[in-house]
Structure formats: C-alpha cells, structure tokens
Amino acid sequence: MRLAILTSGGDCPGLNAVIRAVVRTAVDRHRWECVGIKNGWKGAATGEIIPLPTSAVSGILYRGGTILGTSRFDPMQDKETTARILENLTLHQVHAVIVVGGDGTLRASHELSKLGVKVVGVPKTIDNDIAATDVTFGFHTAVQIVTDAIDRLHTTAESHNRIMILETMGRNTGWIALCSGIAGGADLILIPERPFSYDKMCAMLSERHKRKSFSIVVVAEGAFPEGGKPITLGELDDFGRPRLGGIGYEVGHEIETRTGIESRVTVLGYVQRGGSPVAYDRILATRFGVAAVEAVAAEQFDHFIALRGENLIPVPISEGTGQTKWADAKLFETAETFFG
Numbered sequence: 001m002r003l004a005i006l007t008s009g010g011d012c013p014g015l016n017a018v019i020r021a022v023v024r025t026a027v028d029r030h031r032w033e034c035v036g037i038k039n040g041w042k043g044a045a046t047g048e049i050i051p052l053p054t055s056a057v058s059g060i061l062y063r064g065g066t067i068l069g070t071s072r073f074d075p076m077q078d079k080e081t082t083a084r085i086l087e088n089l090t091l092h093q094v095h096a097v098i099v100v101g102g103d104g105t106l107r108a109s110h111e112l113s114k115l116g117v118k119v120v121g122v123p124k125t126i127d128n129d130i131a132a133t134d135v136t137f138g139f140h141t142a143v144q145i146v147t148d149a150i151d152r153l154h155t156t157a158e159s160h161n162r163i164m165i166l167e168t169m170g171r172n173t174g175w176i177a178l179c180s181g182i183a184g185g186a187d188l189i190l191i192p193e194r195p196f197s198y199d200k201m202c203a204m205l206s207e208r209h210k211r212k213s214f215s216i217v218v219v220a221e222g223a224f225p226e227g228g229k230p231i232t233l234g235e236l237d238d239f240g241r242p243r244l245g246g247i248g249y250e251v252g253h254e255i256e257t258r259t260g261i262e263s264r265v266t267v268l269g270y271v272q273r274g275g276s277p278v279a280y281d282r283i284l285a286t287r288f289g290v291a292a293v294e295a296v297a298a299e300q301f302d303h304f305i306a307l308r309g310e311n312l313i314p315v316p317i318s319e320g321t322g323q324t325k326w327a328d329a330k331l332f333e334t335a336e337t338f339f340g
Contacts, residue, residue, distance in 0.1 A: 001032045003296060004049065004094045007066040008040035008073070008101035012124050012138035013277035014285035015066035018100050020057040021289025027054050030297060035092065040101070041108070042073035044085040049092045061282060064275045074104075076111050086115060096301065098292045100124050103321050106304055110317040113302040120295045121304030121317055122288045126273060129173040132320030133306035137285040142169070142272045143179045149268055150184025150216060157214035163205060163255055163263040167248030169272050170220030174327040176272065177220035182335050187215040189335050190251065192222035192230065193327050201251075202258040204340045209261055217255070223247050245269075287312055 003026050007015050019036070026032040036056075038048035060067055075085050089097070096118040099109045102125040109119045123130045128139040146168050157164040166186075168177045174191020181189035187208060190196050205215055221244045222230045231246040245267070252265040277285065284307070291305045291312040303314035304321075 001030075001095045002035060002093050003032050003096055003098065003293070004035045004037050004089070004092075005052070005068070005098040006037035006040055006043065006100070007068050007070045007124070008099060008105040009070060009124065010072070010102070010126075011065050011070055011273050012126050013064050013141035013273070013275065014137035014281040015070075015100060015124065016057075016060040016063045017277060017282050017285035018122055018124075018137070018289040018292075019052075019067060020060050021286045022098055022293055023052050023054055023057045025290045025293040026296075030293070035094065036068045037097070039069040040071040040073050040105070041075035041085065042071045043069070044075065044088055045073070045081050046084075047088045047091070049088065049094070061286075062276045064273075064277065072104075075108050082112070082115070085112070086117070089117065096120065096296045098122060098289075098296065103130055106317050107321045110302060110321070113317070118296075118299075118301040119317075120292050120301060120314075122292050123304055123306065123320075126176065127170055127173055128175040129171075129325050130320070131323035131325040132304075132315050134309065135284065135307055137281045137288060138273075138277065139175065140280045141275070141277045142176050143183065144278050145272050145275070146176060146180035146218075146268060147183040149266065149271075150180060150186060150218065153216060153266060154185070154214075157216060160262070161213040163215045163217060163252075163259075163261050165217045165219060165248050165252045165255070165263060165265045167219050167221055167245075167265065167267040169268075171222045171244055172324055174220040174223065177218045177223075178327050178331060178335060181218035182331070182338075184216070184218070185338070186218040186335075188217045188339050189332075190217065190219040190223040190247075191327055191332070192220055192224065193329075194332065195224055195226045195228070197226050198254050198258065202255055205255060205261065206259045208340050209259070217251065219248055219251055221245055221247060
C-alpha cells in the first residue's frame, strides 16, 4: 500500500515529529510505502508528490516547521482543482492520505472523502481551539515562547516604569494569551471570549501604578473592546478568513492616552510558530502520527485523531469540526485573581 501525508495551514512546532512518526510506523511496522505531498493540498493539485523513505525523516524530530512545506489551499475551491487532485492521487497510486491541519483543512478533507479519497486527519493548531481534542500539538511550545517573552519584558518594564503590552496569536480564542499570561505573571490578560472595557482597564492600571511602577498586559490578537470587533488587516487567507492584528497597538495607545503612563507594544507574531517543539509536543505529535497510521490500517477513514484524557481515539471529521473550544472560564477566573 502507498500512504501519503501532507501538512496544511499554518506551520506549527511538531509537524516534523508527526511526519517522522507516520513514515516510521507505516514502513517499519506495516511495510507500506510512504510518499509526501508538498505544500499541502496545493501539491496534490500540482502533482508534487515525492518518495518518503525512512532516511528522509531521520533527524527531523526536533526541527520546527515542516519538511513537506505547507499552504492555506482549499482543495474544494472549484471543480477543476478538485478533479486535478483526484487525478494526481490516482496517478501516483495513493491508497490513503494522512492530512495534518486545522479545522478548515479537516473540513475540506471531509468533502474530499465524499468523493472517494481515503482520509485520516491529525488536528493541528497552536491556538488549541479544536473542540474534539483536549490538546493540539504545538500549543505548549507557543505558550512557552510567549512565557519566555513575558519574562524578558518584565525586566525592561520595571527598569523604565512602563506598561508593556504583548500581543499574541489567538484568532477566536485566547488559550495562548491566557495560559502564557498566567505562567508569566501578567497583570492583565485580554482574550476574545471576554470583551473588555477601556475605562475599567485603565482605571485598574492607574490604581496599580500607585503601588507598582510597571505592568504587563497580554492581549490575544482577536480580543476586542465591549461594543467593538476584532481588528483586521484588510486581507483574507485562502480559506476566506480575515487576517487579524493590531489590537496590541490600539490597546497601548488607549492606555497611554488615558493614563499618561508610558506604554510600549511587542507583537510576537510568527515567532510563536517557529523553532523546536518542547518535549511535550514532540511526544504528543509522535503519538498522533502513530495513531493516524493505525487508523488507516483499521480503515477508519474520514476520521481524525483526538486526544481524550490520556487516550487517542478516532473521531468522525463531520462530528469533530466546525466547533470552537473556547478558553476555559474557570482558568480565566484563576487568572483574574492576579490582575492589578
């Protein structure tokens, strides 16, 4: 059997660990042949399908990014594109495809499965917002990167008596901002799930500065004030979603204008996606890869692998996508204990 794997959507720490696990499990355990599809579903449309022997995945466990490349490419964007994908998979004698991607990628893969493509998915997003799985790989690495940044901002904030605003990724949910904010000792955390009040925020920071000469504010890119909406960059990605960014600068401007306290903004952006995955994500990504191959062996197609407690189980794609896992309200209450 010939098994293909592709990575789609934004890059994420741990993708190479999944690729390695898929190839080693398929080849060493099942004696299957593996091929890689370059640059997500775009490579399937253009026929960029390459051999993936075990030698190709040696030494990639700790590497960030993805050796296969990735793209935000919708395989169902038009009938011609879909037809080319089906033709190329048949031409390369691909029996099944393991698709590593986020909610949009998995939903598109579900549509392809209706056309006969045998798909098994692996959920991937540093935002940790796929509802059907407890955790997605890459999330813990992103949290660690942001926490390290908060630690560094503490020293410069204290030295200059400033308010430091750190903008994190988090389109619809505030998992990264919330968890890193708690770990880094942030004085205020703003997330999309909790629209905030500029009046209350600035009053709190002004009161704090009577006792402390600095503050750290962590804000998710999708956060917005009461009665407002997320700030977009006026662009859409290939799945038609608006690109977000800029709330950190707006928050910084409002704080400095209203309180008179010098404020500075840091936007981490793609730094959160880069670099080596932490140990937890290497292990989790490896487990996801092995489980995906076993789902192919069991012919559990049109499913994706989900972490439930300590167990990995196949979940129908149709039941596990299109739902958002919002940042935990109880965890936010814990964070609020340390605001101000």
